Amino acid sequence: MIRAADNYRWVGIYDVNDEEIAVIAWSRIGATAYPRFPVTQGLSGQAVASRSTVVSNDVTKNPPIPDSLR
Template sequence: MRSNADETINRIREIAYSEGDRRARAAAIAELIRVVGDHRWVGLYDVGPSLIAAIAWTGLKAPSHPTFPVNQGLNGAAVTACAPIVVQDVRNDSRYLTTFGSTLAEAIFPVLSPTGQVLGTIDVESDRVNAFSAEDEAFLSRCTTVIAGLWD
């Protein structure tokens, strides 16, 4: 992490539970996660009964798949497992849905309700193989617990 994780988590919590446009709050959270982790792209997604849909993202461009079936891709795998999926080299994982040709590593962290239902996901992409450290994974896991306000 490039800065103090506790300060960033507190800022993310403030944004998640603040008033205002949900997409704008989600975009601000995605940008904080992207900058602090030095990631190339970060997106936040809603998870419905049959579709996963992008709420907001930050990085060079919009995702190639802004919506897709809940059983597809690494997002779908994380939703099905109700657990994070971290792939350090997407070229070796057939579940990867190509969003950007330069993505080499991707991490998906589900956001869970108090009852364990998957509400959404944090999707982080990197143009480096082995981009996610244990510290990155711990930070992203903490983020999932403080952004639930986006689904209130």
């Protein structure tokens, strides 16, 4: 419903604790690339740290989360 409300390409719902971010639901077919990762990593980690929205026009141009941190 959220995705359709404003024609978003992808919407995810995450569980966030002091150490980890974990996706619990998403709106596209197939699993997300990083279902769990440290709260200090990625665009979601930036959003948690800043307590604000982070917008990326092309997530492939953002640094990936290293396999060792997933």
